[in-house]
Amino acid sequence: MQLSTLLKPSAVRVIGTLSSKKRLFQELGDIAASVHGLRTQDVVEALLEREGLGPTGVGQGVALPHARLAGLESVQGAFVRLEKPIEFDAVDRKPVDLVFALFAPEDAGVEHLKALATVSRTMRDSALCTKLRANVDPLTLHAVLTEGASIQAA
Structure with missing residues (x-):
């Protein structure tokens, strides 16, 4: 599975400051x-329920929130780079600044797991994370993510 099939350029954002995980x-x-045609509140509730x-x-400053939602035909992603890390109750207790979210159809079994594994492998690459932290342009971030995953898959 390639990240380029999961992550549209319009689903990559850089956000300055957020006050909480819920925000x-x-x-x-x-x-x-805006990108996948889902209802904001449905997504928020599904992410909170999964969390x-x-x-x-x-x-290492990385979070991979994910949820199953009605209204999707395939697994889709969103990536957010936070300029100011937030507390996230991460396994290492460090704040998070790189967030790759996955949204899967309710009945997605193996597809959801494959997507999660691909994203997890990609985000474990410390060199890739360093590149992500060094850039603030969403299109550059998308390119780093999708090119890095293609190289790893080769």
Whole structure:
């Protein structure tokens, strides 16, 4: 699975300051609404519900929130780079500044897991994360993410 199939350039954003994880989920809901045609509130509720099962902050400043939602035909993503990291209850207790969210159809089984594995592998690459933190242009961030995943898949 390639990140370029999951992540549209319009679903990549840089955000200056957020006050909380819930506010981040609101931003992700807004992105999902504008790019993927979902309802913001549905996305926020689904992300909060999933987060209630256990935090999706995987460490090293990275979070991978994800949720299943009605109205999707395939797994879709959104990426947010935060200029000011926020507390996220990550496994290493460090604040988060790189967030790759996945939105999957309600009945997506293997497809959702493959997408999550691809994103997880990509975001574990410390050199790639350094490049993401060094850029503020959404199109550059999209290119770094999608090119990095293609190179890793090769």
